[in-house]
Amino acid sequence: MTLNELHTGDSAIITRIRGRGAFRTRLTEMGFIRGKNIKVVKSAPLKDPVEYRILDSNISLRRSEASLVEVVTEKDYQPVRPIGPGKISDALQRGPVVPRPGKIIDVALVGNPNSGKTTLFNRVSRSKEHVGNYAGVTVGSKEALFNHKGYTFRITDLPGTYSLSDYSSEERFVREHILKNKPDVVVNVVDANNLERNLYLTSQLIDMDVTVVLALNMYDDLLAKKDKIDLGLLSKLLGIRVVPTISHRGKGIFRLLNHVIRVFENEEPDIRHIHINYG
Template identity: 50%
Template sequence: MLLSELKTGERGVIVKVIGHSGFRKRIIEMGFIKGKTVEVLLNAPLNDPIKYKILGYEISLRRQEAGMIEIISEQEAKEQVLRPGIYYGALAGKYTHFNDEDLRRIALGKRRTINVALVGNPNCGKTSLFNLASGAHEHVGNYSGVTVSAKEGHFDFEGYRFKIVDLPGTYSLSAYTPEEIYVRRHIIEQTPDIIINVVDSSNLERNLFLTTQLIDMDVRMVVALNMYDELEASGNTLDHYLLGKLLGVPMIPTVCKKSRGIGDLFHIIINLYEGADYVDEQGIINPEVA
């Protein structure tokens, strides 16, 4: 559930902050950090703003801002523990009351689901990556009134579950064609935790135009330099570390048809999701996400 849904006097533990980089950074700096307990002190007469207590401080947020913070409440924790197929050890028989540490354990467990969107030009190998990761676990989703659709699937890796959406191929996010509208709308409204921008390594000049548009949207992103074997076969070379440093996003060579680089790609996504920065204030690349 979302923090904005808690009533006065109720408490919950933060699972994650949704939204794009600037907003996330500001909210986290205010103390709304994963695993921390937050309590609702007061709803204003018109339900906006809302006063919260976290880390010993009282902080007010607009309801819209609170709606971008995912939490787990005590009631939701009970439902999680009782749900078939989910095992929480000693918590399994604890139905009446959860202390802060109990809620924290459940919240951090729930946090291990990462929502990922695949974005790229047509014929860049994006769907090959989706098929490789999701296997047979997929279904089709769409927005009402829109003729294009996207495939959705899941992938388990290193103790995390990745919920992956393969968005329609597009050359731009200018919102002129149905594909552009669909992709842009998904990024803004669904706010995926991480975007995988799949690019054709043999045609970087054309593919990186979309990359720069995604950078302008200030989203957490990793670039999969797909078809990297074709770049190597052409005799060309690419310093992808330097390119990643210049653009401020990690670049990972992949060859989806041969499963090359896929493990590295998702390992780096986990590190980015858990808060690691790609480039520090001195411009030094963090080896955890390089």
């Protein structure tokens, strides 16, 4: 449920702020913080903007802005309880995952065909999605829930695509998912051995100004060829966190998820939006 669905006099608890950058910072500065109670005071004559009461102050928001604030009723709200130490697989074996209000991270997996994207999805979700050597292996999107470090990850495996143009059904599907669902973090799975081809999609994600963490996958093949990549420099150049992974062995995934949390919580100091000069 989103804030703009509430009626005058309704109260709720904030569970998540969608969006990023200046918008998210502005709402935080005004007191829109997860776990805080908010009440609808009144609407303007044309029902836009809407006045809310939060932290003993009255704040007005446009309905388009309120639609990016997720809430739950006071009756349904449950404080977050960390799951404690342990492996991802241990947490997954404890039974069905119950989403935890305020600590849900929507993640979209985006990458070229054959980048190891679906293999990574299978690792974190313990599912058995089909993996093949041709474009369009993932016909539609697949979704999974799992808990990690007190957060519930809602992860969506999107079709493999080389770009976000509107020329194919896969490109259109991925682009529309990002624009309409506004995932908190996009994990861009990249073949470490073919950066020139794979980073074209990365550049399009950067141009869309979405929050990205780059999984530099198949890193073992790169090391086997005795090639090297300056991960710190690449992160700074792209303005996004780069994490080496070997998805078919499950290596680097724990670290990748930790960085997704840090990016979600705005705790990564080098993350910034860059403007790409295409000449």
